[in-house]
Amino acid sequence: MGTDLCTLVLWDSAPLEATLWNQADELVGGEGAWLIIDDTALPKKGKASVGVAPQYATALGKNANCQTMVSVTLASGEVPLMLSLRLFLPESWTSDAARMDKVGVPAPLQEYRTKPEIAIEEIDRVIAAGVRFGCVLADAGYGLSAPFRQALSARSLCWAVGIPRHQKVYPADVQLIFPVAGRGRPRVRHVPDVKSMAAHAMLE
Template identity: 60%
Template sequence: MAGVGGIGGDLDRWLEPFLAALGHRKRRLWAPLYLRGLLGPSERKSLQPMAASLGLSGHDQLQHFIASPAWDDAPLWRVLAEQANRLVGGPEAVLVIDDTALPKKGTLSVGVARQYCGQLGKQANCQALVSLTLAGREVPVPVGLRLFLPAEWTRDAGRCAAAGVPDAAVVARSKGEIALAELDRLIAAGVRFGPTLADAGYGASAAFRQGLSERGLTWAVGIPRNQKVYDVDVQLIPPAGRKRRPAPDQEPREAGAVLADLPWRKVTWRHGTKGPLTARFVAMRVRVGDGATWANNRHLPGDEVWLVGEWRSSGERKYYLSNLPPRTSLQALAAAIKARWVCEQGHQQLKQELGLSHFEGRSWTGLHRHALMTCMAFAYLQHRRLAGQRPARSGKNPDLHSGTATIAEPAGRTSRHHGAALR
């Protein structure tokens, strides 16, 4: 089977640290085969088509490898983090936190529920995975995919048990809490990166932002327009009389209102295949209102950060907070914020070319292990690309001559200000 996918011994050499972590002889056999199935020419990357493309008589042993709870895949996730760090890690890399949805029919697949599905752009029956992507030089490598369990699942221990959810995972956790736990795993594995980036689904949470700061990370995250902020010179008035807490000497205001009347400046943050990518931006230093509650659900001023506004050509306005240094330029702020785009490319290719969304099993173990194998396949292709071994593309599909999936080129050369934003 060494020649499947036209990748030969190169894949075997790249897999050596993963196989060393596996240990068990049979798993050392089936892991490369499963990976070759994901990388191969089959349009559908579920078990039966992969088994057929590999020339196997059936798919039972692939099923056992991917779904068996008898072995721990945590060592493979660690090796993946180490390999991703070797490929693209460093102080100028970014770590992008996001989530991706897998549309599903029925109610038995683990974690499936009616919730927002980004792929469809609406509420739909789907599984939601919290994703972490390490990216350097506009080259993404997914390093974490962890299922979010909706409340209707965590409240039903029997349903979780039927889907094989470990007892320790049957607990209500927000996507932000899952992301912070995955961050700790990556930091423990020695992954190196600069800013951590996330959209407003995460950035709206004060606990999430504070969790990033407590870990000593720089970050830039989206927020809703009604996020309350204070002027940077806000002062606290000591409590008097019956008051138990100090009070600020000014009222907090919504982020959208604070930036509305300031001068917005056109900024180019990157040059894409269709020309420069531009929008109007504005930024000012503020104290974000995420401290202790002092009155009528109003919060005391917290840390001093950047409040950034983006005015897109469509007329839509987006808002962000960032703890990048005070002397960071507007162009560097914009470049850091917009570096988050690269995870969308990764999600699309994980689903379409490597079969993340094709898994038909229902179990917790099977879903996460399939997700792990798709991330390993993605990392391997990035290894080939960075080594100059990328096979030629044939249209939008995997190259049928080599039989391997491919990873798209970045959208264009990196902005010359990108490094400044990430230092």
């Protein structure tokens, strides 16, 4: 009588990842390298694939049923090398513990995280691994996130990100002042000394 065995083994990718990242750094790493943050979408037909949901698919340029992964690429000149892909779990997944348990999503990854939050975690891993780069690049999907931009600055990183054309911005020489209230309760917070304007208007 035969016995069927089915074993689920968690594979530790860290050793292979460390080797690949070291080789990537040797090939293109340095002050002239770019660390590029982007999305990679995999269109799907069904509902069983982990993380699949109606969401924006970069490959199609529209909303579609797909999986979305946060990608981190090290590039220099015309040579891009992928460092990591991390699956994004929409709230339709993270709000359904039974669904995640059924497909084996590890407990530490079941908490909802935005794509910018995942990107910052990956950037921290890249820095900790000693991979060298001069600047972080990201499109408006990440650039519109103030916490993402602030996290890059908090790490003293050089960065350039896209933003929506209508996003309100301030000139580089803006100052925070503490205005005196003419009447009513005294102000308790500083305010910019100039009004904000749409990004496209500032560039005109």
